[in-house]
Amino acid sequence: MSAGRTPAPRAKSPDKRRVILDAAVRVFARQGFHACRVSDIADEAGVAYGLVYHYFGSKDEVLDTLFLERWNVMLALIREVDAEAIPVRDKLRAIASFIIDSYRHDPDLMKVIIVEVTRAANSFGQTHIGQIREAYELIGGIVTEAQAEGVFKAEIEPRFAAMAFYGAIEQLLTGWIFGLLPQGEEQFERAKWLVVETVCGGLEAGAGEQPILR
Amino acid sequence: MSAGRTPAPRAKSPDKRRVILDAAVRVFARQGFHACRVSDIADEAGVAYGLVYHYFGSKDEVLDTLFLERWNVMLALIREVDAEAIPVRDKLRAIASFIIDSYRHDPDLMKVIIVEVTRAANSFGQTHIGQIREAYELIGGIVTEAQAEGVFKAEIEPRFAAMAFYGAIEQLLTGWIFGLLPQGEEQFERAKWLVVETVCGGLEAGAGEQPILR
DNA sequence: CGAGATAGATTGACTGGTCAGTCAATGCCA
DNA sequence: TGGCATTGACTGACCAGTCAATCTATCTCG
Structure with a gap:
């Protein structure tokens, strides 16, 4: 403490x-x-x-410190992005970019945060549940907002959408961490694009390409 | 007895x-x-x-057994679904349904598999990396197939899409496991629908509603 | 039918090793 | 000289895995 x-x-x-x-x-x-x-x-x-x-x-406190240091930076980034007057897609892209860049910049730290905290339901995950929840809620808020503006479908529960979005990103990092996906500058950039494109526009080929820009 | x-x-x-x-x-x-x-x-x-x-x-062998028992059932299910001549959406829906139903039927077991194996990059995840990869590859294959048929956009790397899809599902389970999302029959059904809808159709409101029945 | 034999099932006390955390001693700078 | 920084040997607790003893269900054979 x-x-x-x-x-x-x-x-x-x-x-x-x-x-x-x-x-x-x-x-x-x-x-x-x-x-x-x-x-x-x-x-x-x-x-x-x-x-x-x-x-x-204690040993625990070392991990707690590492997690909070980084997670708080992310929360600040999300809040900042959320406050900007830009399209939802850009907000989500900014968040995805931040997380992926964090991995690119310090893969070890992100591995530790994800593997030991974010997904450790019985140990540190429980300890930091508040901070973790905060991130999900902020993202959920962005989705809610987009729905209100009519940019996102209204029938999808924002909290669920937020989890799906964040989960997709974390799983990409997991793929890199496990050595299941190829890494590299180009891959990271593609991943940012892909996760936003998939979650926002879906995998299906539109009858016609998206008329909606941005 | x-x-x-x-x-x-x-x-x-x-x-x-x-x-x-x-x-x-x-x-x-x-x-x-x-x-x-x-x-x-x-x-x-x-x-x-x-x-x-x-x-x-050993203690490890107990967890190994639990994981393999269940994971192999899932791999069999995915292979089976993959072999059927049905639309991609139905295939993905079947997979999402299986995983979510697995959680509904035995949340403790799924929690253990996800938290202790699937995401444990330094312990059991490494041990079972082969089995885990298999699942991702099968899903990736389904995406590839759909792209070949023109049903899915061609510009998205299938392996990435597979990770995003699987990650979204796992994150929903994580939400339930952490007590961050409401649970219940209705929620589980909605989740199945949501994950497929989001990943396939995207979050964005189409210019016109989906011509494709859900 | 029953005594004895056999083998797997079951028990739980015990051991060997590991480690987080402590602390008294020492180092170093203002 | 005072006080924080640094050291590393030591301790107390904990626990996975071992093992010899005991139990129980069959089976064998007189």
Whole structure:
């Protein structure tokens, strides 16, 4: 629960707390939270075992910190996007882009967040259920709005649509994480396009191509 | 137990093995695989600790068995559906229905399969990657086929579409598992419809309503 | 029919190893 | 010199898996 100590600009070596967090990402991604030992994190970070406990109250707290750090950035992004006066498609594209870019930028961190938190119904998922729900609700809100404007079909429950949208994205990341889908700059861009296109326009070939632009 | 004498009392005992597996589903769903003890399974099943090891080589093997039992049924269903000469939408609907009905029939088992295997990139997911991939590939095949027939847009990579489709379904189950979405007969039926409608037809309101019957 | 034999089913105490978390000692900078 | 940073050996708890003993249902054969 520590509000996080203010990182005093100790002239010394780089912020050890940060070093530990970054090392933890690598270790958690490589071995999984349960399968790794706190000593693995310390070794990876090049610090003594005890230092991990100087900065964090427990092994759990390390993961909690990693998750919240990133998830809050995403929530802020979604809120920001939501507030803009742009077409729904663009909003959803922005969200999909953010998540996919997050993976592109730091696949290990996203792997950890998804595998150990977002989908861990019995451990951290339960702990952070509030934050997770928040994201779904924000997306659901975007869908609701689009329905009110007549851009999206009214008969689809927004919460369900939000889950389907988010689930599709997470599953793409999962495909990359599991090595089931090819990765690469081009693939990531295609994926952004695909997920928005599929969810918004559907897989079916229109009788005529979409007259609706954007 | 029920009847004392059974028609063909094979040297095998009543189904203690089954009793253990069913108990394990409940325990894994309630506490999670890592957080539960083998003794919890034995207690839940009402048998001695050692009996679990009489029927299974390890704690892992219990989960492996549960996963494979169910996953193979699903793979068989998908193959069967794939072989039928029906519209793609019906094929996808059949698959979505099967998965959702599986959850409706035994939510604990589906929770365990999804949370502990299908999404566990560092443990069981890796072990069963072959089986998991098989499902995605079969679905991808259905998409490819539909594209060849001109029913689905050709520009969407089938494997990506398959992941998005499957991911959407799994996320709905996740929503139920986490208690984020309302459950109930009606909800399950709506979900089946929604996921197929969304993925096939998209969220956008068509210029004209779907000529394709649902 | 029944004593003894056989084999699988069942029991639960016990062991060996693992690890998260503690803490007293030491290092380092202002 | 005071105080935070850092170290790493140590401990207490926990638990998967083992195993020798016991139980139970058949089967064998006199």
